[in-house]
Amino acid sequence: MSDYKTTLFPSKRVNYGGTLAATRNPPLSIVKGLGPIKHDEDGRVITLEFDNIYLVNAYFPFAGEKLIKLDSKVKFLVGFEERIKALKARKPVVICGDLNIAHRDIGDWTPASLIHSDS
Numbered sequence: 407m408s409d410y411k412t413t414l415f416p417s418k419r420v421n422y423g424g425t426l427a428a429t430r431n432p433p434l435s436i437v438k439g440l441g442p443i444k445h446d447e448d449g450r451v452i453t454l455e456f457d458n459i460y461l462v463n464a465y466f467p468f469a470g471e472k473l474i475k476l477d478s479k480v481k482f483l484v485g486f487e488e489r490i491k492a493l494k495a496r497k498p499v500v501i502c503g504d505l506n507i508a509h510r511d512i513g514d515w516t517p518a519s520l521i522h523s524d525s
Contacts, residue, residue: 415439415449423448425503427463431456440485451486453493460493464503479506 410428415438417423433454439446454461464486469479493499 413438413452413454415452417449418447423450423465423467425449425452425463425465427452427454427461429454429461433461440482440489450482451489453489459497460499462490462493462499462501462503464501464505466504466506468506 410430411432413427413429413433413436415425433456435455437453437455438449438451440451448465448467450465450467452463454463466486467475467479467482469476490499490501
């Protein structure tokens with residue numbers, strides 16, 4: 407990967423959040439975070455601007471068991487949507503990353519109830 411340029415946006419908390427983008431072509435600009443909201447300290451969004459697109463790498467917050475962190479997640483989503491709308495007004499946007507948007511627990515692990523056996 408020596409021909410890639412990496413951009414790291416680590417969380418200020420140890421072992422928590424953070425994003426990384428690796429590109430062969432250097433971006434025109436790099437913006438880390440969404441602005442003055444709590445999630446910027448968690449390193450959750452990197453925006454890279456290229457000639458024809460914006461590349462947004464995001465690690466969306468998890469709402470937690472029984473949605474105990476839902477209010478915080480919704481605030482992040484509102485800020486993220488505002489950023490994407492502003493970028494889209496200038497050029498196309500590609501979003502990638504871990505969006506943590508699933509209606510069932512199938513993202514990071516497989517519960518025993520989903521494992522099927524032919525026997």
